[in-house]
Amino acid sequence: MERILVEQNPWWENTSAIEQDKHIMDYQNAKVKFPLPAFIAQKGIYIIRGPRQVGKTTLLKTIIRETLKSENPRSVFYFSADSGYPLEQAIREYLDFAGNQKKMMFIDEVTQDDRWSTKIKYLVDTGKIAEKDLLIATGSSSIDLKAGAERLPGRYIEGNEYLFYPYSFRDVSDVDIPRCGISDFDYKTAETVYLNEKLRVGFVQYIKNGGLPGVWNIERELAKERYARWIEGVLSKHKRSTIYARELLAKLGEKTVFDFLGLAKETSIGSHHTVEEYLSFFEAGMIGKLVYNYSLAINGPDPKKEKKFVFLDPFLSEIFYSKREESLIVEDIVGSHLLRISDRLYFYRDKKGEIDFLCEIAGKLIPIEVKWQNTVSESDAIHMKKFGGGILITKDKLAKYGNVIAVPAFVFLALTGVTMAKRRVL
Numbered sequence: 001m002e003r004i005l006v007e008q009n010p011w012w013e014n015t016s017a018i019e020q021d022k023h024i025m026d027y028q029n030a031k032v033k034f035p036l037p038a039f040i041a042q043k044g045i046y047i048i049r050g051p052r053q054v055g056k057t058t059l060l061k062t063i064i065r066e067t068l069k070s071e072n073p074r075s076v077f078y079f080s081a082d083s084g085y086p087l088e089q090a091i092r093e094y095l096d097f098a099g100n101q102k103k104m105m106f107i108d109e110v111t112q113d114d115r116w117s118t119k120i121k122y123l124v125d126t127g128k129i130a131e132k133d134l135l136i137a138t139g140s141s142s143i144d145l146k147a148g149a150e151r152l153p154g155r156y157i158e159g160n161e162y163l164f165y166p167y168s169f170r171d172v173s174d175v176d177i178p179r180c181g182i183s184d185f186d187y188k189t190a191e192t193v194y195l196n197e198k199l200r201v202g203f204v205q206y207i208k209n210g211g212l213p214g215v216w217n218i219e220r221e222l223a224k225e226r227y228a229r230w231i232e233g234v235l236s237k238h239k240r241s242t243i244y245a246r247e248l249l250a251k252l253g254e255k256t257v258f259d260f261l262g263l264a265k266e267t268s269i270g271s272h273h274t275v276e277e278y279l280s281f282f283e284a285g286m287i288g289k290l291v292y293n294y295s296l297a298i299n300g301p302d303p304k305k306e307k308k309f310v311f312l313d314p315f316l317s318e319i320f321y322s323k324r325e326e327s328l329i330v331e332d333i334v335g336s337h338l339l340r341i342s343d344r345l346y347f348y349r350d351k352k353g354e355i356d357f358l359c360e361i362a363g364k365l366i367p368i369e370v371k372w373q374n375t376v377s378e379s380d381a382i383h384m385k386k387f388g389g390g391i392l393i394t395k396d397k398l399a400k401y402g403n404v405i406a407v408p409a410f411v412f413l414a415l416t417g418v419t420m421a422k423r424r425v426l
Contacts, residue, residue, distance in 0.1 A: 001097055004085050011064075011073045018068055023061045032216035034167045035174055036062055037420035041160075043102075045120070045135045048420075050164030051286050051313070052140040052230040053214045059164070060106045060138060067104060074098060077105045081112040088119040095128050104134045111139035138164075140230065161423040163286070165340055166313035167211030168417030169333070169410070173202045180415050182341065182368075183361045185391060185405055193411045194398045203410035207329055210313040211419070228319050234285055240278065244269050246320055248278055252288070253321030256328065257306040257349070279309065287316055288332075289339055294346035294358050294365070301346055308347055310335035327372040330409055331356055334370050334393055337413055340421040353383040355390070366390055376406060 010017035018024065027033060036059050039048075050056055060078065067076055077094045081087050087110070095103065110116045116137070123129045170179070177193065180186040193199065209215045215223045232242050247267040252258070260272035260279075269275055282288050291308040292301035311317040311332045317324060338345050338359050348355040348367070357368040367390030371380050376397040381404040384390040389403025391412065399406040 001093055002085065002090075004083060005079065005090055005093060008078055008080060008083070009076070011068055011076065015068055015073050018061070018065045021061050021065075023058045024065060027055075027058045027062070030213070030217050032213070034171055034211075034213055037164065037171075039063065039162075039420065041134055041136065043132055043134050044160055045124070045129075046137070046160045046162065047423075048136065048138045048162045048164050049286070050138075050140070051166060051212065051316070052227065053212065054164050054166060055213055056138040056140070056164055057108050060108055060136065063136070064106060071104065072101065075101050075104055077103065078108070079106070080108045081116070082109040087113040087116055088123075091119075091123060092128070095123075102132050102134075103129075105129075105136070107135065107137045109139055110137040140234075162420055163340075163423050164420050165211070165286075165336070166316075166419075167213065168337060168340070168419045169203060169206050169211070169413040170415070170417030171419045172206055172211055173199055173414060175199070175414050177415065179418075181361070182338075182359055182366050182391065182416060183364060185407075185412075186415070187400065187405060189415060190398060190405075190407050190411050193414055194408065196414075199410050199414055200408075203413070207314060207326065207333070210315040210333075212313055212315055215315050223315070224319050227316065231285070231287065231319070235281075238281065240281060244274070244278060245282075248275065249282070249287070249317070249320035252309045252311075253317050253324050253328075255309075256331075257293075257308055257347075259306050282309075286312060288312055289335075289345075291335065291345055291347055291357070294348045301344075306349065308335075310339065312336045312339075327370075330372045330393075331370045333413070334368065334409060337417050338368060340418045341416060343424065355383055355387075358387070368393060370409070371395075372409070378402075378404075381406070 006012065036055060039059060048056055064076055064078060075098060079090045091105065129135060177189065180189060214226065235242050235245055248263065251263055251266055260275045263275045264270055264272040279290055283290055288309050288311045291310055292303060293305035293307065295302040313336065314329045314333060317332065335357060338357055342359045342361065344360040346358040348358050355367045356370045359366045359368055365387055367384040367387045369381065369384065369390065370393040372395055374395060376392065376394045378401040381392045381401050384404055392404055392406040393409050393412055394406050396408050397406045398408060398411065
């Protein structure tokens with residue numbers, strides 16, 4: 001067994017060594033500490049993808065720590081693929097070392113190996129990785145991770161892909177109240193949450209910092225540099241222009257809706273096809289998400305109409321555009337939270353007005369309108385009537401207007417937010 005593998009798995013020699021693990025200790029000693037997402041898995045192949053330094057490695061180490069309380073330490077294998085040691089060789093050495101017992105393998109930053117999925121597929125197909133075994137792979141380069149996962153159908157992976165988003169406002173606040181859905185939003189609970197002054201103050205800070213743990217625990221400019229370097233590194237790896245990316249992200253930070261051709265003309269890119277390509281790249285890289293205009297005529301999204309781009313975290317947009325209007329930041333925060341719990345997310349626009357988001361839940365479209373302004377009235381909800389009601393997200397107004405609920409953003413997000421969600425296919 002190579003020494004590098006023993007060094008990455010010190011519990012083989014001393015079970016209590018996990019307590020001195022850097023990630024475990026950093027998490028315990030963090031000035032601001034968010035609760036890690038609940039994640040339970042017994043067997044199969046799992047993919048967890050998310051932005052850099054959102055907490056994926058800490059999550060793996062915490063799972064290992066709990067597993068060691070009941071399992072043979074040699075049945076637990078951790079490998080960081082960015083160590084430079086060959087991925088397939090590391091897994092093969094461990095499989096030989098572990099023998100016939102059930103194996104629990106945790107592969108961190110798996111996309112450092114461009115052929116990771118092919119290698120794991122071969123080990124599964126040849127029976128080296130058995131159906132009883134567990135393998136969890138993480139990666140910050142979500143583009144490679146998503147593509148690799150799609151090459152593993154039928155290999156114990158169905159339903160096992162997860163997106164580790166920037167922390168939701170609910171988890172940043174660590175509230176101890178029952179979650180509720182959108183279609184059956186609990187107004188009585190909302191009235192109780194409305195009185196929570198701590199949540200009000202906390203949301204002001206969330207607008208500024210978002211849900212990336214590093215932003216809360218290190219100096220702000222250093223955090224900007226770290227995340228900018230991560231994005232630039234992914235761009236470089238995939239041979240994308242940093243200049244184009246910066247131009248586009250800055251433009252997206254100031255717009256509510258756009259079309260590809262308009263963005264091409266307003267930047268040095270020129271080609272709307274290139275704009276579309278970069279936006280798809282931003283989506284796959286979990287920087288943000290394209291949201292399409294819903295058409296009543298076709299009962300679905302119309303790709304020919306204008307689009308929106310929702311940044312998954314306010315800090316990611318600040319890196320490239322530091323002068324964003326607060327109303328746009330809050331709209332993105334709401335959109336980011338809806339993406340985690342919606343079956344599909346759209347917006348609606350016609351000659352009479354616009355609805356910021358149409359949230360599809362179990363085949364039903366629920367309008368969500370964000371009015372981040374000091375005065376809100378029933379007239380702000382009038383455009384929702386054609387959809388049978390909805391939710392009006394406000395600064396501080398809590399009220400009922402017939403079949404429309406007006407609710408402050410901090411209340412709505414505290415009740416509905418999630419940090420980790422299963423990836424939806426199609």
